[in-house]
Amino acid sequence: MLKVSELSVNYGATRVVDKLDLELGHDEILMLVGPTGCGKTTILQALAGLIPISEGRIELGKWTSTPKKLVPPEKRNVGMVFQDFALFPHLTVEQNVCFRLKDTSLADHWLKLLGMETFRNAKPSQLSGGQKQRVALARTLAHDPAFVLLDEPLSNLDAALKDSLRWEIRSALKAAGVPAIWVTHDQDEALSVGDRVGILNKGKLEQIDTPEACYAEPSSRFVARFLGEASFLPGNLEGTNVVTEIGNVPGTSINGACGQVDILVRPDDLSLSAQADDNNCVIDWVRYEGESRLYAATLKNGVQLKIRESHENALAPGSHAHVVLTTTHPLAAFCAEPVAPSSEI
Missing domain, CATH: 2.40.50.140 (Nucleic acid-binding proteins)
Structure with missing residues (x-):
């Protein structure tokens, strides 16, 4: 279980994330939404160990990271899926998914499950946007991460593809039994895909609850306005x-x-x-x-x-x-x- 307690991140004198508290179950998907600049991506970077935290603690299994005891990214066993796919253009699909893997059995499993088995020898330039994102997800899950962070993974795709691929990603995460935090600007995506939704405003978590509760019983007018027409x-x-x-x-x-x-x-x-x-x-x-x-x-x-x-x-x-x-x-x-x-x- 991923547990985040009183997490704060400062950029100089500016507090970007303010006392974030959350826990994730073993296969729970949490959607994070909020206006541009509210701290969504900063939270992902802090959880991944890419930036230092100013206060609080991050706990997962055998490790705990604090401002005085920073656990480096390679020790956290975190998987990341980005909006720009981040594939190696000179490697094939199979080589991208198996990068730095000793046991490739999980790579085979996820390539098949995500419908990319027949594209093993293709280069990223030969793939569509949706196929590239499936490869990126297969690579992440093939490394058997303890938790997964997704930073607007569908923002570069057309609307029709987004609708189908969001469910493929959700199904794959559930099949892997891995907790995930998914950042998105798409309120429909957040409400339909997440087990819970967290709404951020100026670095603070205004509400975290089921999609139904956040939509029907928002804790503030800000949440009400952000999650649909109000x-x-x-x-x-x-x-x-x-x-x-x-x-x-x-x-x-x-x-x-x-x-x-x-x-x-x-x-x-x-x-x-x-x-x-x-x-x-x-x-x-x-x-x-x-x-x-x-x-x-x-x-x-x-x-x-x-x-x-x-x-x-x-x-x-x-x-x-x-x-x-x-x-x-x-x-x-x-x-x-x-x-x-x-x-x-």
Whole structure:
């Protein structure tokens, strides 16, 4: 089990990672997300031993690394998968995977499992981006690492390939029974692939929990906004029920919120329709998404909501419409804040 306690990293006088605490199970996949510059890659480098830590400790099996007792990278048995593949261009697929291996049986296993067996003699220049990443993963797993760090491994691939390869990587990591920390900028990737998700903000871990908990019950408005489209609707929390001007829904208090609250509303929690009477909003803008349309609509109280509807439900910007809460699951309720002016995007 990988255990990280009070881990901090400073670059000069600037603290980049601040008192990080986390534990990983024997085959758990933790997805790390956060804005650019929040410390995601720095955490991976610190865990790999590539940069020194300022405070805290990293423990894995027989070794513990601290600021005063740094365990070098070669002693940590860590595998790393990068976004740029990091393959040797002059070596074949087999030679890349078997690099510095005495026993190549695991290399054969992972080449076959990842569908690269027939490309053993190919050079990296002859492979597609997805094939290169499979080779990089096979090389990592063939060295039987104690844990794996993945730094945006799919960022250089096209959208269609990302969707399939993310599941191949997850399956391979689970088959290897090895814990992994996977850094990504893709929220959909984080929510769908990870056993848990950690959301970083300015070097601090704002929340670490299951994807479902982070999405439905975020610990802060920052987490709520970062993990998908988020709107906040004023209401009154009465027990476990929230009363709003567009409907009543079950509510879950976040951080002790009560009375006047703002509930977190996702686009799929709402329904939008054109009506001749009882209109309660104006359409600000619409984005066509293929199977759906994403709308922004402003209520009479000035709050802007985002609503996702079928592509068949076509309403024009500037038109009046009726929006209502349709969800039956509890919505996260935060302490109320002053209403900010809406803005078009």
